[in-house]
Amino acid sequence: MAGVIIPSDPEEYKDVVSKLLSRYGYKISPPAFGSRGYMLEVEKNGRKFAVLLKNHKVKCNVAQIEKFLDLLETKDMKRFDGGWFISASGFSKPALTYLESLQSKKLYIWNHIDKNLSRMYPTLGSNHIGQLQPEDPFRQKYFGIFTCKGGVGKTTIAAHLAGAFALMGYDVVLLDLDPEKNLRKLFMQGTDDESPSLYIPSTNAARPGSTITVLNHDEWEPSHYRDMQIIICDCSPVLEQNPAELVKLFDYCIVPTTLTPLGIAKNADVITRTFRHIRQMNKNAAMFALINGYDRSEVFAARNKKLLEHLAAHLSGYTKTDTLCHFIHPDDAAIRFSTILQYWGFHLIDGSKPQLSFSEQRGKNHPRTDFLRLAEYLEDHTAIEELRKAGEYELQ
Numbered sequence: 157m158a159g160v161i162i163p164s165d166p167e168e169y170k171d172v173v174s175k176l177l178s179r180y181g182y183k184i185s186p187p188a189f190g191s192r193g194y195m196l197e198v199e200k201n202g203r204k205f206a207v208l209l210k211n212h213k214v215k216c217n218v219a220q221i222e223k224f225l226d227l228l229e230t231k232d233m234k235r236f237d238g239g240w241f242i243s244a245s246g247f248s249k250p251a252l253t254y255l256e257s258l259q260s261k262k263l264y265i266w267n268h269i270d271k272n273l274s275r276m277y278p279t280l281g282s283n284h285i286g287q288l289q290p291e292d293p294f295r296q297k298y299f300g301i302f303t304c305k306g307g308v309g310k311t312t313i314a315a316h317l318a319g320a321f322a323l324m325g326y327d328v329v330l331l332d333l334d335p336e337k338n339l340r341k342l343f344m345q346g347t348d349d350e351s352p353s354l355y356i357p358s359t360n361a362a363r364p365g366s367t368i369t370v371l372n373h374d375e376w377e378p379s380h381y382r383d384m385q386i387i388i389c390d391c392s393p394v395l396e397q398n399p400a401e402l403v404k405l406f407d408y409c410i411v412p413t414t415l416t417p418l419g420i421a422k423n424a425d426v427i428t429r430t431f432r433h434i435r436q437m438n439k440n441a442a443m444f445a446l447i448n449g450y451d452r453s454e455v456f457a458a459r460n461k462k463l464l465e466h467l468a469a470h471l472s473g474y475t476k477t478d479t480l481c482h483f484i485h486p487d488d489a490a491i492r493f494s495t496i497l498q499y500w501g502f503h504l505i506d507g508s509k510p511q512l513s514f515s516e517q518r519g520k521n522h523p524r525t526d527f528l529r530l531a532e533y534l535e536d537h538t539a540i541e542e543l544r545k546a547g548e549y550e551l552q
């Protein structure tokens with residue numbers, strides 16, 4: 157890929173960055189009248205940042221960072237959630253050392269290289285993760301599949317949601333956090349298969365297919381999988397058995413539940429307990445309760461309606477206080493009960509080739525339809541779509 161020439165004219169450079177950020181879903185506007193010290197205002201998901209741009213020939217230094225930090229403390233800047241300092245010429249060694257010891261919750265530092273912005277501060281992987289930070293379109297997104305109840309379909313959903321995302325063009329890592337380590341077995345091509353993976357051919361001739369890579373928690377090394385856009389974690393129903401450092405990384409959490417009187421239990425307790433558990437460890441994750449094993453038959457319509465009303469009434473008390481928690485109404489997405497899913501994993505018994513439950517049976521496949529619909533719902537309600545677009549953008 158040819159390098160992008162950074163224009164020396166500040167106005168032209170502003171256009172380059174504006175274009176880049178708008179491709180990642182940011183709304184760009186000029187600074188408010190009379191404001192000084194920054195060049196752009198960017199907004200996404202209700203959060204606003206002031207952006208300082210430096211397209212210098214020499215590296216940016218400590219004094220420039222200090223000046224911007226001071227600006228962020230002024231009264232006029234209180235309306236922002238923070239400030240972005242973007243440099244097209246990198247940062248000097250003393251500046252990098254300075255950033256190592258800096259403790260600011262308002263400052264974000266980016267290096268602009270070619271068509272990428274990589275974040276220098278707060279560094280990814282440090283203890284800043286999990287605290288308030290701008291929606292980072294360049295970081296891969298983590299999904300946790302978790303309910304504090306066994307056998308509700310976590311593993312089935314983790315694997316097939318990975319399949320649906322792969323069909324849509326994302327490269328996915330499927331990470332097994334459950335000490336039972338079922339996922340790996342489910343994807344292994346043979347007894348000596350050390351790194352199970354699945355290639356999902358593209359449904360669109362214009363782009364290549366995607367991969368699902370299956371890893372146990374102890375094999376996870378984020379720096380080796382930077383080009384994977386989505387990490388899906390299949391969790392143990394016992395929260396403490398899941399590695400805390402990964403639960404803290406979840407951007408999104410899918411909470412499978414069954415729509416049965418015992419499944420939702422008294423006052424939808426299982427779901428709210430799950431929401432609460434995750435929230436104690438992770439302040440930022442958006443959570444989505446999803447019905448699994450749903451039956452859309454007309455004969456159950458009246459009972460399902462009653463159960464849904466019961467569930468919605470009891471969940472609303474909780475979701476009012478934690479607005480990042482949502483219930484996915486089955487009209488939008490739900491996973492139907494299906495015999496193909498019930499027998500998924502049969503290859504472990506008969507030694508056949510591992511595959512997802514996406515092949516057609518008599519011209520129909522409910523799991524594929526349901527999981528694609530779920531993946532589309534998630535594209536509409538999360539910030540993942542930009543990752544796919546970013547991939548396409550880089551291919552140009």
Ligand SMILES: Nc1ncnc2c1ncn2[C@@H]1O[C@H](COP(=O)(O)OP(=O)(O)OP(=O)(O)O)[C@@H](O)[C@H]1O
Pocket residue numbers: 305306307308309310311312313334391392393448449450491492493494495497498499500
């Ligand atoms: N929509 C569905 N239709 C039919 N069978 C399903 C469906 N979802 C899951 N199952 C079946 O239910 C069983 C439990 O599913 P799964 O192992 O995915 O649950 P889990 O929540 O991961 O369980 P655990 O808590 O033990 O990890 C499996 O046999 C699976 O095939």
Ligand SMILES: [Mg+2]
Pocket residue numbers: 310311312334338390391
């Ligand atoms: Mg499981």
